[in-house]
Amino acid sequence: xxxxxxxxxxxxxxxxxxxxxxxxxxxxxxxxxxxxxxxxxxxxxxxxxxxxxxxxxxxxxxxxxxxxxxxxxxxxxxxxxxxxxxxxxxxxxxxxxxxxxxxxxxxxxxxxxxxxxxxxxxxxxxxxxxxxxxxxxxxxxxxxxxxxxxxxxxxxxxxxxxxxxxxxxxxxxxxxxxxxxxxxxxxxxxxxxxxxxxxxxxxxxxxxxxxxxxxxxxxxxxxxxxxxxxxxxxxxxxxxxxxxxxxxxxxxxxxxxxxxxxxxxxxxxxxxxxxxxxxxxxxxxxxxxxxxxxxxxxxxxxxxxxxxxxxxxxxxxxxxxxxxxxxxxxxxxxxxxxxxxxxxxxxxxxxxxxxxxxxxxxxxxxxxxxxxxxxxxxxxxxxxxxxxxxxxxxxxxxxxxx
Amino acid sequence: xxxxxxxxxxxxxxxxxxxxxxxxxxxxxxxxxxxxxxxxxxxxxxxxxxxxxxxxxxxxxxxxxxxxxxxxxxxxxxxxxxxxxxxxxxxxxxxxxxxxxxxxxxxxxxxxxxxxxxxxxxxxxxxxxxxxxxxxxxxxxxxxxxxxxxxxxxxxxxxxxxxxxxxxxxxxxxxxxxxxxxxxxxxxxxxxxxxxxxxxxxxxxxxxxxxxxxxxxxxxxxxxxxxxxxxxxxxxxxxxxxxxxxxxxxxxxxxxxxxxxxxxxxxxxxxxxxxxxxxxxxxxxxxxxxxxxxxxxxxxxxxxxxxxxxxxxxxxxxxxxxxxxxxxxxxxxxxxxxxxxxxxxxxxxxxxxxxxxxxxxxxxxxxxxxxxxxxxxxxx
Numbered sequence: 001x002x003x004x005x006x007x008x009x010x011x012x013x014x015x016x017x018x019x020x021x022x023x024x025x026x027x028x029x030x031x032x033x034x035x036x037x038x039x040x041x042x043x044x045x046x047x048x049x050x051x052x053x054x055x056x057x058x059x060x061x062x063x064x065x066x067x068x069x070x071x072x073x074x075x076x077x078x079x080x081x082x083x084x085x086x087x088x089x090x091x092x093x094x095x096x097x098x099x100x101x102x103x104x105x106x107x108x109x110x111x112x113x114x115x116x117x118x119x120x121x122x123x124x125x126x127x128x129x130x131x132x133x134x135x136x137x138x139x140x141x142x143x144x145x146x147x148x149x150x151x152x153x154x155x156x157x158x159x160x161x162x163x164x165x166x167x168x169x170x171x172x173x174x175x176x177x178x179x180x181x182x183x184x185x186x187x188x189x190x191x192x193x194x195x196x197x198x199x200x201x202x203x204x205x206x207x208x209x210x211x212x213x214x215x216x217x218x219x220x221x222x223x224x225x226x227x228x229x230x231x232x233x234x235x236x237x238x239x240x241x242x243x244x245x246x247x248x249x250x251x252x253x254x255x256x257x258x259x260x261x262x263x264x265x266x267x268x269x270x271x272x273x274x275x276x277x278x279x280x281x282x283x284x285x286x287x288x289x290x291x292x293x294x295x296x297x298x299x300x301x302x303x304x305x306x307x308x309x310x311x312x313x314x315x316x317x318x319x320x321x322x323x324x325x326x327x328x329x330x331x332x333x334x335x336x337x338x339x340x341x342x343x344x345x346x347x348x349x350x351x352x353x354x355x356x357x358x359x360x361x362x363x364x365x366x367x368x369x370x371x372x373x374x375x376x377x378x379x380x381x382x383x384x385x386x387x388x389x390x391x392x393x394x395x396x397x398x399x400x401x402x
Numbered sequence: 403x404x405x406x407x408x409x410x411x412x413x414x415x416x417x418x419x420x421x422x423x424x425x426x427x428x429x430x431x432x433x434x435x436x437x438x439x440x441x442x443x444x445x446x447x448x449x450x451x452x453x454x455x456x457x458x459x460x461x462x463x464x465x466x467x468x469x470x471x472x473x474x475x476x477x478x479x480x481x482x483x484x485x486x487x488x489x490x491x492x493x494x495x496x497x498x499x500x501x502x503x504x505x506x507x508x509x510x511x512x513x514x515x516x517x518x519x520x521x522x523x524x525x526x527x528x529x530x531x532x533x534x535x536x537x538x539x540x541x542x543x544x545x546x547x548x549x550x551x552x553x554x555x556x557x558x559x560x561x562x563x564x565x566x567x568x569x570x571x572x573x574x575x576x577x578x579x580x581x582x583x584x585x586x587x588x589x590x591x592x593x594x595x596x597x598x599x600x601x602x603x604x605x606x607x608x609x610x611x612x613x614x615x616x617x618x619x620x621x622x623x624x625x626x627x628x629x630x631x632x633x634x635x636x637x638x639x640x641x642x643x644x645x646x647x648x649x650x651x652x653x654x655x656x657x658x659x660x661x662x663x664x665x666x667x668x669x670x671x672x673x674x675x676x677x678x679x680x681x682x683x684x685x686x687x688x689x690x691x692x693x694x695x696x697x698x699x700x701x702x703x704x705x706x707x708x709x710x711x712x713x714x715x716x717x718x719x720x721x722x723x724x725x726x727x728x729x730x731x732x733x734x735x736x737x738x739x740x741x742x743x744x745x746x747x748x749x750x751x752x753x754x755x756x757x758x759x760x761x762x763x764x765x766x767x768x769x770x771x772x773x774x775x776x777x778x779x780x781x782x
Contacts, residue, residue: 034691284439284706
């Protein structure tokens with residue numbers, strides 16, 4: 001029996017705007033929110049929405065992502081028929097190609113989709129933090145008897161120039177799309193999440209591939225072709241937390257929003273919509289007698305002997321005596337040595353911040369100052385100083401100022 | 403490290419010491435008692451076995467085993483969901499002629515046919531009232547080298563006060579070993595002696611062939627208890643050796659030691675001793691990280707994932723999913739998973755079992771030697 005709907009998750013992004021964090025891993029594998037990686041959100045959404053077949057399209061630094069996904073068991077996606085499959089580009093009789101664009105990535109895996117004979121295919125993006133019920137989206141798609149639907153979200157009018165916008169009629173049918181327009185006719189931003197009828201998706205992907213002038217991109221080619229042909233296209237209004245974490249400031253901000261679920265709307269405590277992840281397997285975290293922990297999220301395996309305020313600590317982080325961590329995102333296994341001061345920054349996995357070193361600072365004017373960022377595995381020497389705008393991807397010597 | 407060839411299967415008796423901690427075993431068994439913030443006692447034993455290359459584990463339960471089967475599931479979290487071997491839980495009445503076993507020998511008799519069908523050369527037999535990160539590969543190797551019939555693991559340490567004070571031998575037997583070199587020349591049952599002893603860790607290695615012979619003979623002789631009736635009474639017939647373990651152990655022999663052994667882990671050197679080295683696996687709950695709100699104070703605590711803390715916690719251990727209300731003060735306490743502490747509650751030397759709720763402004767105080775214990779699911 002065919003599946004009603006399967007998911008194809010675009011995880012190929014190089015994440016060039018996050019480059020300090022994505023030198024050795026694909027963007028969807030970037031850690032988020034204390035114990036998750038970005039991809040945990042769409043994967044958990046799939047499972048919580050009843051989708052049991054997910055293809056993950058990846059080609060850039062896939063090692064960490066492949067190992068993280070494994071057989072899909074943490075998301076309950078180790079299934080006899082279906083489950084999660086990582087789909088890198090592969091050698092075919094006609095030659096092999098890197099994925100040329102988002103549409104080409106799906107095109108190269110048509111036979112994967114075909115083998116499940118679905119009625120619908122949902123295309124997901126691997127660089128967003130969002131808790132979304134895709135089954136509700138599918139209900140909408142079916143009710144409208146649509147051939148294509150896109151999830152959209154209302155954004156403030158003054159920010160519309162940053163988004164691709166869907167211009168719709170009363171009945172949510174789509175008139176046109178505007179890409180980052182100067183004169184917006186709508187404030188409905190496309191979330192880059194689409195539901196296609198499988199036959200339509202297949203037809204348009206094959207036609208698109210045959211067009212030598214196409215960029216093989218959903219936004220630039222497939223969707224305009226659907227519009228041109230007058231297909232039944234609808235915009236599904238999503239309400240809830242949604243954030244594109246494609247830049248360092250956005251990633252930092254989204255982490256900080258996790259600390260304030262009442263205002264931000266991103267609640268990780270929701271038992272009815274759990275976010276699953278591969279577990280660290282470490283014992284509970286410890287807070288020693290003289291430590292201070294306020295307004296923070298602390299994960300298993302952390303050892304806190306210093307001061308932690310308004311920060312997110314991933315599994316196995318050590319904060320030594322006298323160290324101060326504030327407004328910071330500290331990823332797994334990192335050690336903040338004695339007396340170091342770490343503020344308003346992102347520190348990736350397995351970093352060592354030397355004794356008395358200073359990383360970043362909190363903007364004094366209350367504005368959005370730079371988010372100092374340190375890449376995975378870097379050693380920042382004793383007494384070194386890292387400025388608020390620095391992006392550090394190599395070791396810093398003792399006492400060095402960057 | 404290649405240890406895939408460890409040629410041993412394991413048999414675990416998870417109910418042996420239920421009577422040591424009757425308060426907590428009314429709904430569960432000793433092996434599934436929560437320990438160290440996010441584990442059950444059996445996690446330490448199973449993880450040690452798996453890390454030592456044992457991938458065929460039989461668990462012989464007698465009663466109250468729902469919590470254990472729920473915890474273990476298919477055994478996947480310990481990498482024991484296997485085609486060959488893996489995890490096998492044997493409930494009582496698995497064989498028509500035998501009901502709930504009394505003593506290990508009867509238990510082993512009930513799985514005699516299973517034992518005959520296995521391929522491993524050695525059998526590790528253990529119960530599960532001790533948390534330790536034990537090196538089974540080394541013990542099996544030493545046993546194989548020695549050519550002994552039986553090897554018993556022990557540690558030089560004192561017998562807990564609770565056992566010395568106890569006058570009811572039916573609560574459970576414990577053993578010390580008289581040694582001549584590595585040979586065991588005498589096994590003392592329930593000795594009342596203070597100071598460091600060659601205190602048995604209730605972990606034994608025998609050959610499968612030897613064990614099957616003993617089971618068959620025991621049926622004829624009417625033997626019930628493995629240590630008392632076989633190693634004790636028939637000791638002179640066998641070559642019994644001792645294997646000294648010098649690593650960290652936490653023995654749970656009563657409410658007092660339950661409190662003490664949990665609290666010992668607040669010392670960093672003890673936590674490192676128990677956890678550094680091989681990983682300890684447990685059932686995954688997918689909790690979010692723990693959240694500390696604004697006016698919190700935390701001092702000398704161990705806290706698992708999924709907690710939400712608004713009040714003050716000091717010298718305490720919080721299991722997964724515990725909530726601490728505003729203005730609450732929790733000191734010297736152990737709060738098991740999903741305990742909810744209301745606003746302005748004050749606790750000192752309290753152990754709350756799984757799912758306990760303490761409503762706002764209550765105050766409970768126990769002492770180090772006599773902690774207040776609140777049973778599973780109670781609302782106060």
